Amino acid sequence: MNTQEQERIEQNVRRTTGIFALHKIRTIVDAELNEEIVRANLLRAILRYSWIALLLAALLLARYLGVI
Numbered sequence: 001m002n003t004q005e006q007e008r009i010e011q012n013v014r015r016t017t018g019i020f021a022l023h024k025i026r027t028i029v030d031a032e033l034n035e036e037i038v039r040a041n042l043l044r045a046i047l048r049y050s051w052i053a054l055l056l057a058a059l060l061l062a063r064y065l066g067v068i
């Protein structure tokens with residue numbers, strides 16, 4: 001092999017290694033984004049339905065105090 005072929009092979013190896021590393025990084029970023037989406041959806045559901053728990057607590061307190 002001459003030096004041009006050797007340099008070309010090395011460049012292809014570097015390029016392939018870089019592409020592989022970018023795929024790994026993308027996988028990690030996608031996993032983190034999915035975790036954030038799940039947390040956001042959970043928080044949104046808690047905020048959306050927490051008024052029901054507050055209403056239930058108010059009703060129980062009113063019942064305990066004899067208002068109802």
